Amino acid sequence: MGPQSKRTRSIRTFELYISSNLVPPHFKFPHKLKIASHLFVSFSLSFSLAMATAPPQFDLRVPGSQSIGNSDNAFANADNLEHCAKYLNQTLVTYGFSASLDLFATDPVSIARTCNCMYALLQQRQRDIDFRESSNDLRQRLQSDISRLEAKIERLEAQIAAKDRELASMTRTEAKNTAALKAQIDKLQQERDEFQKMVIGNQQVRTQQIHEMKKKEKEYIKLQEKLNQVLMEKKKESRSGMEIMNLLQVDAYELKKQELMQENADLRALLRSMQADMREFLNAQNGLSQDPQQISEANGRQNGSPQTPLGGKTDMFDLPFHMARDQIEESLRTKMASIKARMTQLQDAQKGAEVTTEATERELELEAQLVEARSIIQEQASIMSKHFTKSDKPRRLNLGGETDGTDV
Template sequence: MVIGNQQVRTQQIHEMKKKEKEYIKLQERLNQVLMEKKKESRSGMEIMNLLQKEGRQRGTWNGKKADNDFYKKIVDAYEAKNQELMAENADLRALLRSMQVDMRDFFNAPNGLPKQSLPVSERHESDPSQSPLGGRTDVFDLPFHMARDQIEESLRTKMASIKERMVQLQDAHKGAEVTSEATERELELEAQLVEARSIIQEQASIMSKHLAKAERPRESIISSPAEGV
C-alpha cells in the first residue's frame, strides 16, 4: 500500500512538472504573438510607404497593367502573411483551450491524476468558458485584445497552483519515504522477533528432553532401596 502511494505521488510530481513546462512554453508563445502583431503593424506602414513611393513614380510605368500587377503583388503578399498568422493564432488558441481543460481536470481529480485526455474538438463542446462579456462564448475565440487580461490572469493563477501543489506533493513524498523506512524497520524487527521466539521454543524443547532424561536415573535410584526393604 505504501509503495502504491509512493508511485502515485511520483506520477503526480511528474505530471505537475510537465504542465509547468507546457505553461512556460505557452507564455513564450504569447510573447511571440505580440511581437508578430507589432511586426504586422510595421509591415502595414511599410506597405503604405511603398505605395506612396511607387505612386510618385507612376509616370514612369507602362500603363494600367503595371499598376494592377504591382497592387496584386502587394495584396497577395499581405494576404499570405495574414493567413499564416491566422493559422498560428488558431493553433495557439486550440493549445490554450486544451491546456485549460487539462489543468481543470488535473486539479479536480480526487487523486491528483488527470483523466484520459479528450480530442480538442470534444473539449471545445464540453467546456464553454465564460467570456469577459459574461456570455458563453469561448474566451479563446475572442479577439486577443479582449481576452488577453483574462487569459494571462488564468495562466498566472494556474502556475501558482502548480507550484503550490508541487511543494505539497514533494513534502508528502518525503513523508512517505520516512513512513516507508519505518515500516521496513518494523517488518525487520518483527521477523527478528519471530526468529527469536522460534529459537527460544527450540531451546526450551531441548532442555525439557534433557530434564526428562536426568529424572529417569534418579527415579530408579530412589526405587531400588525401597524394593530391598
C-alpha cells in the first residue's frame, strides 16, 4: 500500500470517526455545512500528515550546533550586502511586514524599525514553533485514533460477515419452514376436501334412508289397511259358519284364552319395559337441561294413564286392546319420532365428535325392540280379532238355546 492510498484511507477513517463520535446521532448537518466540515477535517488531516512527513529542510528551528556566521552556508557577506538588503526588503514587504528597512543607516528611527521587524520575525518564529508542536500532538492523537478506528473497522467487518452468515442461515431456515408450511397447508386442504366429500356422502345416505323409511311407513299403512279389509271380509264370510261351531271346543277355547292372556300379560310387561327404556333414553338425552320436576311431569304426560270410573288411574297396558290401541300406537309413534329426531341430531353432531359405542348399541337395541313391539302388536291384533270372532259365536249359540228353552 502506497503513501497516497494510506493517506486517503486515514482521511476516510478520520471522517468516519468525526461523524460517529463528535457529531450527535440526532443532529443532522445541513448539506453545505456537512461538506464544509468534511473539507476542513480532510484539510487538517492532510496538513498534519504533510507536517509529519515534511523533509528536514523545512524545519524552521535552527539547531544550536549550527553556526550563524559560517562562511560556506552564509546568506550575506561583504560582497553582496546591497543585493541581500534589497532581497530582504522585497521579501519582507511581500510577507506583510513593515516598510523597507535601511540596514546601512545609523539614525535611531531606522534602527528601531529594524529592531521591530526582527522582533516580529521572532514572534512569528515562536508561533510557528508552538503550532508545530501542537500539530505534532494532534498528528499523534489522530494516528492513535486512526489505528483504533482501523481496528474497529476490522471488527465491524468481521461482525458484518458473521451477520451475513447468520442472515444466510436464517434465510435457508425460513425457506425450509416456508416449504414445510406449504406442504402442511396442502395436506390440510386435501383432508378438508376429503372430509367435505365424506359429509356430502353422509348427507346423501341420510336422505336416502329417510326416503326409504317414509316409503316403508307408507307400505306399512297400506298393508295394515289391507289386513283390516281382509279381516273384515273374513269376518263377514265366517259369521255364518261360526253359528254352527261345536260347543265341545269351549274347553280348548278356554285353555287358548288363558294362554293368550298369559302371552298378553307378557307382551304388556314387555311393552312397559320397552317404554320405560325409551323414556330413560329420552330423559337421559334431554335431562341435562331439565330439572327432576319437569322430567316427572313429562313422564306423567307420556304415560297418559286414563281415569277409571272410580276416580283412580290405571296403566294403559292394562286396558283392553281395542281401547288402548290408539293410545299405545300414539305413544310409541311419539317416542319413535323423538328417537328419530335424536338420531338426526346425532348424525348432524357426527361432524364434530363421534358417538360413543354404548349409545349406538342402545339405539340399535331400542330400534330392535320397537320392531319387535310392532310385530307383537300386529300379532296381538290378529289374535284379538280371531278371539273376538270366536267369542261371538258361542254367545250367539247360547242366546239361541235360551230362546228355544223359553219357547218350550
